[in-house]
Amino acid sequence: MAATAVPSPPPGPDDAEKLAEERAHALAVERLRHALGPVAVVRGTALSGGLYNSARLLELADGRRLVLKTAPRTGTPALTHEQGLLGTEALFHRLAARAGAPVPTVLHHEPPGPGTPAEWLLLTHVDGITWDAARERIAPAERAALRRRLGECLARIATVTGAGYGYPRPAVGLSGPDWPFAFTAMLHAVLADAIRFEVALPAPPELLAALPVRFGHRLAEVRRPALVHFDAWEGNIVLVGTGNGPWRLSGLIDGERAFFGDPLAELVGLDPLGSAEDDPDLMAGYRSLVPSLTIDTGARVRLALYRVYLALVMRVEAVPRVYGGELAAWLDTWSAERVTQQLAALDALEA
Template sequence: MADTAVPSPPPGPDDEADHAADNAADEPAAERLRQVLGPVTVVRDTVLSGGLYNSARLLELDDGRRLVLKTAPRASALALTHEQGLLGTEALFHRLAARAGAHVPTVLHHEPAGPGTPAEWLLLTYLDGTTWDAARDRLTPADRAALRHRLGESMARIATVTGPVYGYPRPAAGLSGPDWPSAFTAMLHAVLADAIRFEVALPAPAALLADLPVRFGHRLAEVRRPALVHFDAWEGNIVLARTGTGPWHLSGLIDGERAFFGDPLAELVGLDPLGSAEDDPDLMAGYRSLGPGPTIDTGARVRLALYRVYLALVMRVEAVPRAYEGEFAAWCDAWSAERVTRQLAALDALQA
């Protein structure tokens, strides 16, 4: 998002009164920590801003440890179809990515919603540093080039993980399948159904959008392995750190709650929702430094366009259950319409 002006998003769930009330009804943070860590003392409890769905708190303990407690909205909260058990997905992503050598928070505990637990929660270690988007103005061109190379390496490591199925990892959501065409079809059709449910006007006829996996099924079928994909690794979810005035380094990747198993090319769409990460030479050089990396041929460009349509639709539809307002809501509506229209044109050209 570095090259495009985007209005500031509305307050995240952790800042909204309804979610604050939900959290107040939950067990105190200190009690949750005692369940996992035994007797501990929280010396500071700070709300972390920036989230748009789950709430997050930084818990500082008297022994010096810094942990993050994430809490999902209650199960009754309005949400898109794929937004089920997101913290369980995040826990799975971080565990798998860590085994592959990527820098991510350590999962200490995940508690699904159930009797006595009105909302699922997740306890993680805290990554010291600042997000890339917050540090952007302090980065030199050389800093950015080196960091993008490191990010490409991290994405390559994550892509080595192979999942048991294609699609989202929660079977109950029905958004997975034995192959990538069937899984992606289910994912796309789910967000189109959500648009109907939330009465969201689509930027193109629903039938045309729903038919995309059929028109380009042969291109989706080129994906033969369900690779792990973060799909939300934009600059707000990348943590950077430095010592004094020394060089910046990649501290880690956070918020893996949107992860799925599928085409590793989809990672490039989540990395740069507004641009074209595949055209970034530093990022791609880092990716290919650990292996051959993706080939950006006609089939790849078709699939990238499909994933950009999907992401734009998700961002457009989620604006309603999340009650976006003002400048950000207007920007999201206009941007998603333009993005979908442009990608549909690109698909027509690629097919021709």
């Protein structure tokens, strides 16, 4: 009697994950050697925490630890400003490093093109843990010192002046010769994204679109295109603990959302849920380098505008990124409340 061939069972979830990991590691090694030449990778680990680009920690035989970041493939649904983000990150880190800020070193940036369906970026790894992960272990006095150091760091970054205003990628079309022009383009782009992704807005679209015109005289008070990270929240700040000694700020990472504009916008990005301008330690650190910084009526108007913009970005991006569950529900509620609060603040400031 002839033997009957038994077909192999289809790969299960664990097998599929293992295969995907092997492919990701092989591609990472290939890209690393493309950038650095013949190197030996002893370990590769996927890094969590990113919500847009993917990242891998690569440990080399010579002791170096590098991070390879890869953007989604060209054509993946995204907001208008989410084009060439890794190119922006490379530019931010290079400029911030020249200003004396602790940031990763850029080793290689590869834009998308023939044979490269997604851009990628190779950086040095910043040792330590993120501030949000260490939060419960930081004493109040240490936190105050760290906030002062962060304020000083952001003030250094803001000394960098761009050639124009807005996002530093001309092809995106969200830049211009002055801040009112650039910010109008940025805000209108996310409103158009809301229509494209069928996201309900928490206020009439025409009211939101008119904000840069209504407060254009306040936006025009910005006369220099300063470098702004705009995402310097605690998840993008790396700390190092020195044994039983104090924590220190090891680095600022993920500069992919950077633009050139009002340096006050940094206060919105680093504290999306609160009001960083009311933090005396942070402001003391910032004013140690920029003693002339004042939070007057014009500044508060602009801060409210930037908070509306950021809340809209966070609300709309939830759809192309396919957030679900509690995160999606929280974002929907929080962003609506945040926009409503800031519109009320603008009305009060105008009056």
